[in-house]
Amino acid sequence: MASISGTLQQVLSPIKQYPVQIVLVLVVLNLLWNKYQSGLVSIPGPTTAAYTKLWRVYSVWRGSAHLDAINLHKRYGNLVRIAPNHVSVADPKWIPVFYGTKEDYTKSGFYPIQSISWKKKPEMNLFSTRDPINHRIEKRKVGNAYALPRLLESEEAVDSCINLFTSRLDEFASQNKPVDLGAWLQYFAFDVVGELTFSQKLGFLEQGRDVDGMMQAIEGMLAYASLCGQVPEMHHLLLGNPLFTTLMPAMETWNQVLVFTMKAINNRASIKRDGELINADSEGRDMLSRWAYVKSSNPDKMSTRDIIVHLSTNVFAGSDTTAIALRAIVYFLCRHPQCMQKLLHEIDNADRAGKLSNPISYKEACEMPYLYGVLKESMRLHPSVGLLMERHVPAQGVEIDGHFLKAGTIVGINPWVTNHNSEVFPNPDDFKPERWLEASEQQLKAMDNLWELNFGGGARKCIGRNISWIEMMKVIPELLRQYTVELTDPKREWHVVNHWFTQQEGVICNLKRRK
Known part of the structure; x- marks a missing residue:
């Protein structure tokens, strides 16, 4: 028990001595994880949007997300990464895919809030x-x-x-x-x-x-x-x-x-x-x-x-x-x-x-x-x-314009x-x-x-x-x-x-x- 206690003290000691630094390291690691997700890292978009959802929150807070969406697609093309796990699509051919009668592309967590x-x-x-x-x-x-x-x-x-x-x-x-x-x-x-x-x-x-x-x-x-x-x-x-x-x-x-x-x-x-x-x-x-x-x-x-x-x-x-x-x-x-x-x-x-x-x-x-x-x-x-x-x-993932998006990635189209x-x-x-x-x-x-x-x-x-x-x-x-x-x-x-x-x-x- 003394050995276990000593080991625990050794692990906790740096956390007690450098709590702020450790939190900052964890935050940076999380941001880098967001940025470099496979299939998403090569999709263009606002620089900060790949690291954090705050870019998107700010766009919505300003009340200008519809105009931002138009301008982003004019600048970056068919695919735009607007958040770490969100991709906005402009090509109309994906409308029947994302919003088909099969509903294999299910709604995101955005929707239950409105109940x-x-x-x-x-x-x-x-x-x-x-x-x-x-x-x-x-x-x-x-x-x-x-x-x-x-x-x-x-x-x-x-x-x-x-x-x-x-x-x-x-x-x-x-x-x-x-x-x-x-x-x-x-x-x-x-x-x-x-x-x-x-x-x-x-x-x-x-x-x-x-x-x-x-x-x-x-x-x-x-x-x-x-x-x-x-x-x-x-x-x-x-x-x-x-x-x-x-x-x-x-x-x-x-x-x-x-x-x-x-x-x-x-x-x-x-x-x-x-x-x-x-x-x-x-x-x-x-x-x-x-x-x-x-x-x-x-x-x-x-x-x-x-x-x-x-x-x-x-x-x-x-x-x-x-x-x-x-x-x-x-x-x-x-x-x-x-x-x-x-x-x-x-x-x-x-x-x-x-x-x-x-x-x-x-x-x-x-x-x-x-x-x-x-x-x-x-x-x-x-x-x-x-x-x-x-x-x-859905589970099988999807390839759009040469980018493979894995299951759980959030995609969609803005009218x-x-x-x-x-x-x-x-x-x-x-x-x-x-x-x-x-x-x-x-x-x-x-x-x-x-x-x-x-x-x-x-x-x-x-x-x-x-x-x-x-x-x-x-x-x-x-x-x-x-x-x-x-x-x-x-x-x-x-x-x-x-x-x-x-x-x-x-x-x-x-x-x-x-x-």
Whole structure:
């Protein structure tokens, strides 16, 4: 024992004498290990990014990661090493590989951070779950509710939001006052989600403000998720710490999104202490009614937990991305008056021919080709998602451009990069809706393959994309049919901050009623 004790003392003695030096040596060794990983060492990128994740954290913290990604690929080419184990890819041919229906490239640790807790237990949603099997099971439960024909059964609910939206805009137009149209478009998107999900507006349009601080809360959650998602192992020390869950009240008592979801459910049903959902309304076309009916008729197909998770996901994710696209459409049209005039001409011609309802129906809007081009081009130039869509390289590894990436390496594509691909989109920085109408069949297919990444890819494509498309197709032509829309300060550019979603500020407009 004395011998062992003496040996231990000899080992510990240098540590006690030189603790700082030893820590520094370990840090340097870790940085060198990061830098010289096989398969990654020869991939170009920012010098510090190969050693530490801090370069990427800083890029996200600045809110400029989408622009940084474009510039990095212009400088370094198809592959860019943006963190010790992260590779950003620009070549579109890898979209079906990384985001294929097989899901052999699984989601990274970035995604589970964006989930809720219910009854003090983390609950994965369709977006945050990393398990392909779990994703398929959950999607089968609710996927039908998001099908385009099923959503169009509730088109009158969207119409009611459009009517309220334009009535509130009348107040600004009649007083000749500038309006933050970007904010009001988000109020509109929130209320549409409320109608389709709960058969009730969330109160944003009526009150003309951020109800219960939900917009601010979601902004804070996205900022946390985007930053912590670059170093996901830190989440277990922060908000994902089991002590946090133990010491804090249950999330359904303080998280604004979850609180509202629970309140909306309780307006139509009752939730017992054990989590059982009873007295649910079995009629109606909103998602709560449909899912509650499924649960009441076959509890094995739908649980209370399922209903709460999917409804709260609608509230959390159903407004921001749509609002970003709507702001982009208005902003780019205002900045390109010739495009605005072409779209107005198309709307007015249809109106004079008696082809438009009040408000404009989705089917009628689909007969406007230039509107279609404007929407597609706006979302191409300004995608809602601004970070890498991360995936793990599977067990067999993968070779990309002569570099072999071993299993576990994180790869992905940023939609901002592929949407600015000059080979597929000539003059990619130009706003040109005509490109979607004039392209050959082959060119259009190539463009669509890249554009679709705005909503994700493969089995993980955004389940709510049809909701967004219906809103955009209906509200934009109705807005321009009723108002002349101009930027209050045409020379002033908007301000964009990328915290996972590329949120814009500064779409301040003057409105005038059209005769």
